[in-house]
Amino acid sequence: MYPSRFDYDSPATLEEAIAILDEGGGEAKVMAGGQSLIPMLRLRFASPERVVDINGIPNLEYHRIDPDGTLRIGALCRHEDLEFSTIIADTFPTLAGAAHLVSDPIIRTRGTFVGSLCHADPQGDWSATMIALGGKIVVQGPQGRREIEAKDFVLGPFVTAMAFNEIAVEAVVPPAKGKALGGYLKLERRVGDFATASVAVALDMDGDTVTRAGCAMAGVGGQTIDANEAISVLQGKTLSVENIEAAAVAVAAVADPRTDHRGSSDYKRHIVETFVNRVLTSVANSEKKVAVA
Amino acid sequence: MAPLDELKIGGMGASRRRVEDNRFIRGKGNYVDDIVLPAMLHMQILRSPVAHARIKSIDTSAAWEVPGVRLVLTGETMAARNLAWMPTLSYDTQAVLATDKVRFQGQEVAAVIADDPYIAQDACDKIVVEYEQLPAIVNPIQAQKSDAPLIRDDKENQASNKIFDWEIGDKAATDQAFANADVVSKLDLHYPRSHPSPLENCGSIADFDRATGKLTVYMTSQAPHIVRAAVAMVAELPEHMVRIVSPDLGGGFGNKVPIYPGYVVSILASILTERPVKWVESNSENLISTGFGRDVYLEGELALRKDGKILGMRMKTISDHGAFYADAQPTKFKIGLMHSTFACYDIPTAHLVSEGFYTNKAPGGVAYRCSFRVTEAMFFQERMVHAAANDLGMDQAEFRKVNLVGDDMFPYRTAFGFLTDSGQYQKCLDVGMAAIGYDTFKQEQEEARKRGKLLGIGISTMTEPLGAGNSREYDIIGIKMFDSAELRVHMTGKALLRTGAKSQGQGHETTWSQIVAHELGIPAEDIVVEEGDTDSAPFGMGTYASRSTPVAGAAVAMVSRKIRAKARKIAAHLLEVSEEDIEWELGRFYVRGNEERGVTIQDCALAAYSNIPDGLEPGLENTAYYDPPNLTWPFAAYLCKVEVDAESGVWDVLNFVAVDDCGVRINPMIVEGQVMGGLTEAYAMANMQYITFDEEGNCIGANYMDYLLPTAWETPGFELHEVVTPCPHHPIGAKGVGECATVAGPAAFVNAVMSAIEHTGVRNVDMPLMPNRVYEALQTGKDVSGMPPVLSD
Structure with missing residues (x-):
């Protein structure tokens, strides 16, 4: 468990960090929380020549909601900041639902939301929530900033659409059209385990009508699975038992799980269906309660 | 003068805080890895990436070139000093560094000693080994096939992969009991491989002083005196010139009983370099190469009378010991104290047959938090008892009460010859039943079913033999167990x-x-x-x-x-x-x-x-x-109540009641800590832990992301109770207790889950009872056996 030799930089500005990456020609690696990178270094799965630690760069810890309702999450916002956030609980229930399920409490104190997106683990929780919510990732390189849709951000297991000399500086989640509802459910063998299967469901509701439905899954494919199209069967509809079941079946159909020691592909697909059903049913029930109240 | 208050001076019965x-x-704390000696070098081990292969060549030249490298050792250099092989604690031999073949993935092939561990690791990566891969044997069922490749071709007179055949009991009388039975109940199951997983891995610092001729080894050993004797013999050093120091140990659980190649290599490295040499393995190295627990196939049957009386018991075990038979056990008993199975029940006659096999896996079968295989023995016992009660249509508690050894029957000679000497078995069970609300459970279960909830209750009762010897019967490699x-x-x-x-x-x-x-x-x-x-x-x-x-x-x-x-x-x-x-x-x-x-x-x-x-x-x-006159015989009655989610197979523990009778408690708080720790491990085995192997012998799960240790988050709460029956022969009336919960715990969880789902017709789900396996059993009503499959599509 001894990493290969690497140089370590702790730049004070984004520009400086990007210059180091640019100079590194693909052999430098950004470290934010380090909760995935350090184990990979220790196991020698990754042997970068340089590690560029961005923790010294100021003003990246934030998460805030703009006046128009857009959520912005800075590159050094820790999982824990979202877990205990007072501003996302009602406005972004899908994120709030996932925040306390990301890894374990120890890792959540240090690991970052954006870093987790960049790690692009097929079993990662945050990618699924971002795709379901139709979020974007802002990346900055020598030529300036650009935005990448969350659904286009991950190209494959541990591979993103970023260039070697770019840093993901912010995640952006658009405001809901109407009331934001939804949730995140994950089957894990133990707290801190990766998902055997998980689903992120994000709904924008106008009264009892779904104006936008988003969904993505982790752990049930070679990468995070975009199920936005599948769940769009709910678009313009109410959360009736039949509509919920139809949506759950549609989402499960696009899951692409593999049989492994965590379960058969059929089992994982069944879990996806069950979990989508549960999130939607719980939303439907909570809406009913509100209506009654 | 007022007499001293014993509790105030921290005497017997005081729940004193632990001074350590x-x-x-x-x-x-002062663990091996905390110790730094002047001029100390660091060692890293190169391990085999394959499970079974002939070594065609090893090229260490590039490793020697790395600046800061002081020594590179291979099997060849070890062999030159007659140290390529070492004796094990079970009269076998084990490769220190491989010479002819590698026999499991993770086996020690070479070692680099350098100025720091980073350099040593860099140099290890530069050693080139050419392997000619051989077919691998990954379980004892494969090992016994007639055309199975021979793993231990190094041993003369070893024509097959079988290590031992062992039996105990009265076969003829047992056959008769089965002939007379009203009902015969059968069960076969697999107790999966588990790992002791001490938080501190194994390691050593060997410090040979050329001037005095004295060798000091700081080492992670649960039994330093045995190691001293072994080192003196293996390294051919006079015993008074060998000093073994086990400093603070971060857990052992049986994992730190065997003698590992790393210790021996560090010793030779220190002798050759005349400098202290430190070796500390990583988590993955510990998981892949050191003593694992269990991995036994057990099958058996009970001869039953209609009224519930057990007339006889038959059992067979097939155990996987890996490539070298290195797990310590008392010399007389090849499969440890497996024959303590059913010791708490009054059974007139019994017969046990055990076979052990070599496989292409790390040496193991160590007593992971148990007294030499009693975990497997008691798990089988309580699963078998559960199945038998169901076969008879009897209540689980009632069936046990019909058969438990009564308080007035001690000293009681078991069918396999153990002498249990004390206990209040029925009382312990009664205390547990009252605490968990056993009498109203059936009603609770029915009502829950109407609401679509699956509740289950499981019982596990057992007495186990703790505290070997006496020295008449118990020794390890000839050394008596006093x-x-x-x-x-x-x-x-x-x-x-x-x-x-x-x-x-x-x-x-x-x-x-x-x-x-x-x-x-x-x-x-x-x-x-x-x-x-x-x-x-x-x-x-x-x-x-x-x-x-x-x-x-x-x-x-x-x-x-x-x-x-x-x-x-x-x-x-x-x-x-x-x-x-x-x-x-x-x-x-x-x-x-x-x-x-x-x-x-x-x-x-x-x-x-x-x-x-x-x-x-x-x-x-x-x-x-x-030299104890007998083993001590604590008793445990554990009851567990679970709820199974029918849609996902996820199960939650609603209540767990543990009643332990370990005789007089010296420090009740420490006893309770032991029970809680053991139950936590039992829960992990029942719920989530496995290490499995693919067809080529690649270990799946040799890291703590795959092999899960439970945390405080998912571990259920445990309600502890005590009954005290002093040990009649121990000077202060105490009995062993550290392992009761690991031993009796798993069956309580499994029996509870089975109780919730067996209305579908399923009879057994092998551990771990992961949600997908429970769900499968619920859907199909069929048994789910064996290890979870590895990637298959």
Whole structure:
């Protein structure tokens, strides 16, 4: 468990960090929380020549909601900041639902939301929530900033659409059209385990009508699975038992799980269906309660 | 004079805080990896990436070129010093560094010794080994096939992969019992491989001093004295020139009983470099190459009378020992104490057959937190009992009560020859049933079913043999299983106690002092306990198999009594009366009939160095070697209530009640800690843990992301109760307890889940009861057997 030799930089500005990456020609690696990178270094799965630690760069810890309702999450916002956030609980229930399920409490104190997106683990929780919510990732390189849709951000297991000399500086989640509802459910063998299967469901509701439905899954494919199209069967509809079941079946159909020691592909697909059903049913029930109240 | 309050001086029964925790929680423990010696070098081991292969060549030239590398060792260099192979604790041999073949993935192939561990790892990566891969055998079922490749072709007269055939019991009488049975109930199951997973991995620092000729090895060993003897033999060094020091150990759980190649290689490296050499393995190295637990296929049957009486028991075990038979067990018993199975039940006759096999896996089958295979024995027992009660249509508790050995039947000779000597089995079960609300459960279960909820309740009851020896029957490689204690009382009445045991978290520093306090009235805080240094500690067999309190703890009581006997003579001298006129109360001698006239134990200690009666040796110290007359037999009754989510197979523990009778409790808080820790491990085995292998022998799950250790988050709460039946032969009435919960726990969880789902017709789901397996059983009503499959599509 001894990493290969690497140089370590702790730049004070984004520009400086990007210059180091640019100079590194693909052999430098950004470290934010380090909760995935350090184990990979220790196991020698990754042997970068340089590690560029961005923790010294100021003003990246934030998460805030703009006046128009857009959520912005800075590159050094820790999982824990979202877990205990007072501003996302009602406005972004899908994120709030996932925040306390990301890894374990120890890792959540240090690991970052954006870093987790960049790690692009097929079993990662945050990618699924971002795709379901139709979020974007802002990346900055020598030529300036650009935005990448969350659904286009991950190209494959541990591979993103970023260039070697770019840093993901912010995640952006658009405001809901109407009331934001939804949730995140994950089957894990133990707290801190990766998902055997998980689903992120994000709904924008106008009264009892779904104006936008988003969904993505982790752990049930070679990468995070975009199920936005599948769940769009709910678009313009109410959360009736039949509509919920139809949506759950549609989402499960696009899951692409593999049989492994965590379960058969059929089992994982069944879990996806069950979990989508549960999130939607719980939303439907909570809406009913509100209506009654 | 008011007599001493034993609880106030930290004596028997005091829930004293653990004195060792003071340094542990402050990060001031002194583990092997904390030790830094001047000019120390660091060693890393190159391990085989394949499970079974002939080594065609090893090229170390590039490793030697790395700046900072001091030594590169291979099997060839070891062989030149006759150290390529070493004897194991079970009369087998094990490769230190591979010469001819590698026989499991992760086997030690070469070692690099360098200025720091980073350099050593870099150089390891530069060693080129050419392997010619051979077909791998990954379970004992494959191993016994006639065309199976021979794993141990290094051994003369080893024509197959079988290690042993062993049997015990009366076959003819048992066959007769089955012929007479009204009902025969059968079960077969697999107890999956699990790993002891001490938080501290294994390691050593070998320090050979050329000037004195003395070898000191700091080592993660649960049994340092056995290691000293073994090192002296293997390294051909005189035993008095070998000092083994086990400093603080971060858990052992049986994983630190075997002698690992890394220790031996570090010793040779130190001899060759004449510098201290440190080797500390990583988590993955520990998981892939050190002693695992279990991995046994068990099948058996019970001959039953209609009224529930068990007439006979038959059982067969097939065990996987990996490539080298290196798990320690008492010499007479090839599959440990497996034959203690069903010891709490009154069964007239029984027969057990055991076969052990080599496979292309790390050597193991160690007693992971259990007394030599009793975990597998008791798990099978309680799963079998559960199945039999169902087959008879009897209530689980009722069936057990019909068959449990009664309080008036002790001493009771089991069908396999053990002598259980004490217990209140029915009472323990009754306490547990009352606590969990057993009588109303059936109704609760039915009502829950109507609401679509699946509830289940499981029982596990067992007595287990803890504290080997006696020395007539129990030895390891010929060394008898007694233990020892040495007590020195200083002139101010403070004391130093040393034993041949070795705490790995059991809290010996706390509890041993309490025994001395109980026997002598010296406050526990006035006693310091030292263990683990073979130059200072008296010879002992170490700590495993719950043997510390039954054996070393008894020695502590006995040496304290020797001290008291001498102090009595001194007291008589000080009080100017004859010894016969002296009475003892805790901490004090007084003159019979004149209680006011007395001297304290501290007075006697001072006199032992300052005012010795004529004819008596000065000083107040002694040593006791204790050879127990029998094992100790604690009893556990565990009851677990679960709810299974039918849609996902996820199960939650609603309540868990543990009733333990471990005799007299020295420190109740430590006992409770042991039970909770053991139950946590039991829960993990039942729920989530497995290490499996693909067809080529690649280990799937040799890291703590795949092999899961439970955390406080998912571990259920446990409700603990006690019943106290003192051990009739132990000097303070104590029995072993450290392993009861790991042993009896898994069946309680599994029986509970089965109780929730067996209405579908399923009879057995092998551990771990992961959600997907429970769901499969619910859907199909069929058994789910064996290890979880590896990637298959």
